[in-house]
Amino acid sequence: MKTFLPAKFKVDRSSDRCIQCQVCVNQCSFDVHYYDAEDNEVRSREENCVGCHRCAIFCPARALTISRNPMDYRDNLNWRGETIEDIFKQAETGGMLLTGMGDDKGQRIYWDHLVLNASQVTNPSIDPLREPMELVTYIGRKPDRVTIDPVTRELKTDLAPQIKLEIPVMFSAMSYGAVSLNVQESLARAATEFGTLWNTGEGGLQSSLFKYGKNTIVQVASGRFGVHSDYLNAGQVVEIKIGQGAKPGIGGHLPGEKVSLDVSLTRMIPQGTDALSPAPQHDIYSIEDLAQLVYALKEATNYTKPISVKIAAVHNAAAIASGMVRAGADIICLDGLRGATGAAPKVIRDNVGIPIEMALAAVDSRLRQEGIRNQASVVIAGGIRSAGDVAKAIALGADAVYIGTAALIALGCHVCQQCHTGKCAWGICTSDLGLTKRINPDIGAQRLVNLLRAWSLELKDILGGLGVNALESLRGNRLHLRGIGLTDTELDILGVKMVGA
Amino acid sequence: MTKTAGNSVVKIDTTGILYKELNARLREIASDSVEKVELYNVCGQRYIGTDLNRPIQIDIYGTPGNDLGAFMNGPKIVVHGNAQDGCGNTMNEGEIIVHGHAGDVLGLSARGGKIFVRDYVGYRAGIHMKEYKEKKPTLVIGGTAQDFAGEYMAGGVLVLLGLNLAEGEKHKAKYIGTGMHGGVIYLRGEVEKYQLGPEVGVAELDEKDNQVLRTLVGEFAGHFGYPADKILNHKFMKLYPRFLRPYGRLYAY
Structure with a gap:
């Protein structure tokens, strides 16, 4: 034709x-x-x-x-x-039209309508070049209150597992098969060197990457690919993937062509077969069922690791998030409308889900209202482009953010949106061995570490300007934000005032 | 709560013990050289057999809770009673023998191991089972199953014997094998075409199939004291995936 x-x-x-x-x-x-x-x-x-x-x-x-x-x-x-x-x-x-990366339609990007504050006259700003600045973040369930032994001064409260991040920026789930092993190794090494986490996605953990376990989030999704006891115990966090911002509510198909011998060994399926991830997890049809899987994973890892639950940000995200926390999630992850993918139907990518800024503000407010905000860390994903976005996300209430596309751009991605073709000329989103060698993990890890270093310097500059010396002072502090060009309803949901107010 | 009989058998009366405590105790026991654990008065405790990671036999008297043997890797569980939902969820290795019936999503996403259920099972039995190298999950169900049995199956063997059906009564499950793209279902008795997913083909059993079936039915009969010959002396259907890639032509690039 x-x-x-x-x-x-x-x-x-x-x-x-x-x-x-x-x-x-x-x-x-x-x-x-x-x-x-x-x-x-x-x-x-x-x-x-x-x-x-x-x-x-x-x-x-x-x-x-x-x-x-x-x-x-x-x-x-x-x-x-x-x-x-x-x-x-x-x-x-x-x-169906198939596409890669995130929604490119430009529905309002709220980060661009939020501005941060700075100290002038009435309180001093701090110079981060000469004074200590704290970006360290612990993710995991926090207790309602802590008791300290008055004599020994030791903590008497049993703490749930906490994971230390040197910077509240982690690498989003990108599975082996969707991206190449060299990409995953770059992410794993950068996470290890900088002191943050990378995420396996749902394609299992390749044997050569087990050694980065201390900086790894292992994912359990509807396909349960490569999920076995060694895998669950290999990482620091186990993440249940319910949904993804680029394709809320639908499953995934990794086509047989991408299931090479090595991908098949990692996913634990025969070579060349389609890896089908069903749309739902068939053991989760309710919040009660989610609790069952959360605790199955806690049992499988003997309560040594936080369990994260990741959903796509959808209309009722706040109510769902409340249910997730009550189901025992130690970390909840929200992935917004602009979240990216290796392949998704375009009609879903561009039309389903809500912007992450609104979802974050609504979830953080709801969990605070219910008095359960401390019970889970909130991690957001889907369209974080810069340290400015990170700072605004923290101020809106996030404990940490995931970056996916930004990390791939650091490796060379030019956002041509052809991930679904498997032909990525930059050697990122492909399993073609001739192309995957274009990513050198030594250089890849260095580029990623450089990006994290640059963002951490910028974050410290922002904090210093605000006159605070710890990220914890910015976290959930929406008074540091003002909205620009937003309606009263939008400002109300974001919980921020208009500029000038 | 514990009575020790000899060196290698531990007996536990689980009355009033919550699952977290019970499983912690089982972890401790499994790290010793105990060969067998007998759990009495089990009443809804979940995740029994999870995180033990070695061959140990667990005999359960009563009704274990959901996700029995979830992510299980090695143990052999014998249930003297019924199992509930999610039995054998994402199991890697081991064996579960249920002297009774089982609930929904039996063997969900199992990669290996064997499950034998004497009576009927709920919805979506064997959903998304897969196989890998020498691992091949096997479900043998003595009674019949509800809708969506073998849905999304990517590997393994599902045997549905229908022994609880009356003379002339047929399996009522619909959407059997919907989305199936691997593995095989052996079904004793008959189903109509409309009861099968569109991806499912029907064939006569060949000698290799019969060999597999004889072995599995033999094991099943051994567990529950049934005459294997009588079970095998009946018409079986082989249900197989017509396409290895059922969703190949969905997209425009």
């Missing part, structure tokens, strides 16, 4: 600069560049270009420029190019 889809990008190759070295031919995994030996010329199939810039960055002659194809449709705010082309695709294939 003749496709009506135009090329998305233009590939401009400067003939003055091009030396026909064919680096672009080798670097492109989408089959854009090819060498015409007869004419001794490198040419392009522009219709295949996804705009990932791999060729342009690696071109030694700097001969390549990738730009948007300027071909326009007649202006129409209702029938925009993307809408038209989506229909072309579906008419040509009869399938």
